[in-house]
Amino acid sequence: MKKSLVALALMGAFSSAAFAQSSVTIYGTLDAGINKTTHTANSSVQEGKRDNNKLGFRGVEDLGSGLKALFQLEIRFEPDTGTNESGSRPLFQGQSRVGLQGSFGTVRLGRGLTSLQETTTAYEPWSGQPNVAGFQTDIMVGGYRSAQTGSGSDPLGAAGNSGNRFANGLWYNSPVYNGFQLNLNMASKENNGLTTAIVGRGTAAAPQYPIGSLASAYPYSVSATFSEPGASVPRYSVYAAAERNALEVKLWSVGAYFRPIPDLKLMANYSKQDLEHITAINDTINTWMVGANYNVGPGKILFGYGQKDPDGSLKWKQLSVGYEYNLSARTYLYLDLSQKKLPLTTTATFTTKQNHYALGVHHNF
Amino acid sequence: MKKSLVALALMGAFSSAAFAQSSVTIYGTLDAGINKTTHTANSSVQEGKRDNNKLGFRGVEDLGSGLKALFQLEIRFEPDTGTNESGSRPLFQGQSRVGLQGSFGTVRLGRGLTSLQETTTAYEPWSGQPNVAGFQTDIMVGGYRSAQTGSGSDPLGAAGNSGNRFANGLWYNSPVYNGFQLNLNMASKENNGLTTAIVGRGTAAAPQYPIGSLASAYPYSVSATFSEPGASVPRYSVYAAAERNALEVKLWSVGAYFRPIPDLKLMANYSKQDLEHITAINDTINTWMVGANYNVGPGKILFGYGQKDPDGSLKWKQLSVGYEYNLSARTYLYLDLSQKKLPLTTTATFTTKQNHYALGVHHNF
């Protein structure tokens, strides 16, 4: 009797114990390798990653009548130093979202990839992995992240915080109907700790977005996909997507993939970024990319070629090949070779050939 | 043979593997919603939380003879941005404690809620959730956290670190005896990284607590509760609690709840904060609060009214109503409406009506 009362007395301390243990799934990725990129600040041989490294926790609760509650929390980190991603990103940089799913679709709140960014990864030969050989970061979404003004989906976050996510976001994913799906996403106007003013069309003395600015319009991101109806591995799929960030920088993207035979996936897309709201001249960036994945025995060959054409500036060109050797469904070794022709500075009048080599291991758990 | 020796050789790297996997329970809360609070620095519509968001790990080891070892580690985070709580709080802001439990009660070491703060949450209509509609933060514990000097239970911590916890704490919870339980808590005098001197009764040139100061007396927190003996859901309960923080700010609090019918819980409490040790004049803050929880079908209505009366300053008044709609035992939707009359600055000569609206989803796992 006494003992059970002790337990009860500790309910304050262990209040969550009142709920039965639900099935939390722990998952993650560790990807580490050796790489070298010429013509960079540090062109020595480095240890680094090819994919995001993550440790995640997620769960689904059946609420009955087809309704489900779901949550997902995803830590991102650097495998070579053990720090948070980039040393500075939020603990749950991957995502922190909670929501409900039913016959109406899925609604989620929190922080995560925008609908455009979440959709496009399926149409990129490196699956949207943020590495030098892949096309997602520099080419595929209009060089969105490297445009110095208005960089990224979430430009009003703390330094190093930005990226292809919305903080304070709301997501809606429709059910798939005859192969068609709609994804809507918007965010509040909140400023999440911007510490440097964004000059934009203003002046250093009167910047367009001073420190503490709210978004000047509600950020949103939408995408629509149409894939071979009813197929678990669709033979074809197309998407169209649009996004507007907190600085009213806009991004459009369209693309498709096609599998002429089951082992070959061909991909192509085109994107356009419109910086007019914060830039007086040269306000457009066009990009395109073609790519392929080809399964050969226990391996996969990756190939891509793309260009980025910023208005009034030199064109970027990127050619990449990669190889993945599957040790299992969860683990593979990889090799990437990539060459980029780019201006090394924003004022450079010529392009430089930057070579990139990477060799490593990718392990999902 | 060789293979098992390889395994042995790796014991250094995997040293904890020597112990069988114990039953670690993963638990947590994700709570996100849309809210708006008028007359604040940012009164636009925001995404935020109502409850603490947490991801925790805990376990109990049976040591035999009625003795148990227990630990609990609780990450706190912001769901809308994915950062540590407030962006700056310790990783395990929720708690990091280890201890022993037996017929003598429970002893724990580490960081966690003070005995006073841990006890009072059961006597507050929003269960001590730190939201604008709730009473714990501003009203219930004497406005303890918003008193600019001597703020919070742990005032010698790093900026943004403080709150209703003791770092370097020792906790004792007695067994429950005929409905009566005693909770004792103290902390060492350590300074945990205070970076700004606390002027107190000193001057800017000679502050009462310079940077690096130790506590001038051992901080402690005690509470006693008496609840209907033997009942798993007591019909009545009363508490009395007292606390002294590292700056010798003192807090007393008494309260009770009563269930006239099982679906109705009535609550009331009174607290007094004594800032004499660090303030020459107007050193007392009195607060009181009444509240109710009423279960209606799958929902719960929350109600509260309270006042805070700081010596020589304008009175705060708060009225809140809330509704929780249970989708399951673990998940509910909520709606809060609250109005606070308060002086917007410490020198304001009139009070302003601040309205707060919140709508969201609360999911335990």
Next chain:
Amino acid sequence: MKKSLVALALMGAFSSAAFAQSSVTIYGTLDAGINKTTHTANSSVQEGKRDNNKLGFRGVEDLGSGLKALFQLEIRFEPDTGTNESGSRPLFQGQSRVGLQGSFGTVRLGRGLTSLQETTTAYEPWSGQPNVAGFQTDIMVGGYRSAQTGSGSDPLGAAGNSGNRFANGLWYNSPVYNGFQLNLNMASKENNGLTTAIVGRGTAAAPQYPIGSLASAYPYSVSATFSEPGASVPRYSVYAAAERNALEVKLWSVGAYFRPIPDLKLMANYSKQDLEHITAINDTINTWMVGANYNVGPGKILFGYGQKDPDGSLKWKQLSVGYEYNLSARTYLYLDLSQKKLPLTTTATFTTKQNHYALGVHHNF
């Protein structure tokens, strides 16, 4: 049909769900107690730790043919404040490594203890725990970490980041062959965020390692061990190890243990640190240590005596005794008493007796 397509549509959001849940093991240590160390900046009674506090995640995947993939991620934290270790260390300070294991041995990439540091812990009476009573930190590895210039295995990391680990490391552990094992470890030349120049043999104006410096040679760490062949608890074991950090500070260490009877383990080692690359004079530190562990009933007695002799400076002497009382295979109480004779400042002309007392609880999960 519709519902399963909704699930499919969410694959982008839940992409890792495509893999079956693998067996992730959660493990950790919570160690908290009360301690006091005289003649320090804060010699009051403190709450602190004796061992590292950790929360870890690890897993092994069987790839067939004797090949395995393995990963390990280990959070380190302070139990008394809930922060990351030391408040400033990387999230996965313990380690973040991924690798492959087979008949060839084990290869791992990431961040973790150097081979020297990983090996030596088995030859130290406090098992390499980083507490004041133990010998690992100050004595056993040549006072490696307290040498102000070139401190630690990873001196080019961010402030507070350093320690006995390599970031950007590669590890190889050979299989055990007739009791013999070889451990090789090296790191890239990368700088991981050093924010203060290291003067070394340069001047304040022209430091030997300016901010942003790469390592001037590849850091490496090697160790070889020979233990009683085929024994799960070897009666004897010897090691030899050498390390060179990013500043070309070198460390040699040799040691052995011997169990004359199963309950008694005798240990000894000798280490030499060579700071010549960054110091013009007094560039050598010699240390030695003898120790014992003796099991008595449910308890264990720990004993050690050691000296550190830095060239041209006063000798350090340390005598420690400890007692561990096992409540179970996972939980024990401990008591440490230690006396160190050391110069309190680098220019002190006499040594001071510094006493240390600690009492606490150590819980593995």
